[in-house]
Amino acid sequence: MVASGMRRYRQRKPEHDQLILQPNGPLEPSAIFARTAKLRLEIGFGHGRFLSQMAAAHPEEDFLGIEALPIRVTKTAHWSHKRGADNVRLICGDADRLLQQLIPEQSLHRVYILFPDPWPKQRHRRRRLVNRRFLHSLTRCVAPGGRFIFASDTHNYAMQTLSNLSTLPSGLWVNNYAADGGYRFNIPTRFPTVFEEHHKAIGNRIAYLMLTRTTMALP
Numbered sequence: 288m289v290a291s292g293m294r295r296y297r298q299r300k301p302e303h304d305q306l307i308l309q310p311n312g313p314l315e316p317s318a319i320f321a322r323t324a325k326l327r328l329e330i331g332f333g334h335g336r337f338l339s340q341m342a343a344a345h346p347e348e349d350f351l352g353i354e355a356l357p358i359r360v361t362k363t364a365h366w367s368h369k370r371g372a373d374n375v376r377l378i379c380g381d382a383d384r385l386l387q388q389l390i391p392e393q394s395l396h397r398v399y400i401l402f403p404d405p406w407p408k409q410r411h412r413r414r415r416l417v418n419r420r421f422l423h424s425l426t427r428c429v430a431p432g433g434r435f436i437f438a439s440d441t442h443n444y445a446m447q448t449l450s451n452l453s454t455l456p457s458g459l460w461v462n463n464y465a466a467d468g469g470y471r472f473n474i475p476t477r478f479p480t481v482f483e484e485h486h487k488a489i490g491n492r493i494a495y496l497m498l499t500r501t502t503m504a505l506p
């Protein structure tokens with residue numbers, strides 16, 4: 288069922304289509320944005336608040352977002368268009384395929400995965416998006432010095448992500464929060480996502496990860 292406030296996003300308008308890519312082969316960011324700039328990717332952007340606010344705050348960089356639910360993609364295209372963000376492009380689809388097949392090697396300056404579907408039950412954990420294979424693809428796509436930022440109210444998911452990263456050859460990533468034991472909890476953020484605000488409002492503890500890609504090549 289679609290919430291009443293979302294119904295107006297069932298119909299896509301031409302100005303939305305301009306922001307939504309339908310790639311059938313590897314992406315060429317400089318052709319998409321008609322310039323060469325640092326590229327940030329948000330995976331599972333949901334209602335798109337973080338993505339469109341970040342893009343408006345950083346007009347000198349380009350922003351790509353991928354989200355599985357079409358209605359959320361249309362909503363984000365609507366708000367990005369309203370904010371006049373020329374530097375945003377959206378894809379409706381699966382992030383796993385995007386990283387494996389469509390994003391060029393070492394092309395991403397930041398990757399955000401904020402409140403991915405948590406699949407908290409033990410028997411459902413294998414459905415989590417951020418698994419070993421996914422992290423391998425992500426490592427290939429992030430440029431040296433680029434960062435991977437992850438947040439979840441499901442502590443176990445954050446732990447699993449760090450543990451999966453540790454199975455990659457050592458030296459590919461530096462953990463920015465190593466001195467804090469690997470994570471930080473409940474840190475203030477500039478543009479909270481819809482899920483982040485909800486979890487903070489009900490007092491849930493949120494785990495944040497930040498890692499920086501080194502210059503080491505992926506073997």
Ligand SMILES: C[S@@+](CC[C@H](N)C(=O)[O-])C[C@H]1O[C@@H](n2cnc3c(N)ncnc32)[C@H](O)[C@@H]1O
Nearest residue numbers: 331332333354355381382401402404480481482
């Ligand atoms: C819990 S919501 C969080 C949304 C947003 N990041 C936030 O914090 O408000 C997770 C989002 O990830 C999307 N998603 C789940 N699996 C995905 C996949 N394989 N590729 C792209 N998006 C996905 C879902 O449709 C959903 O909108």
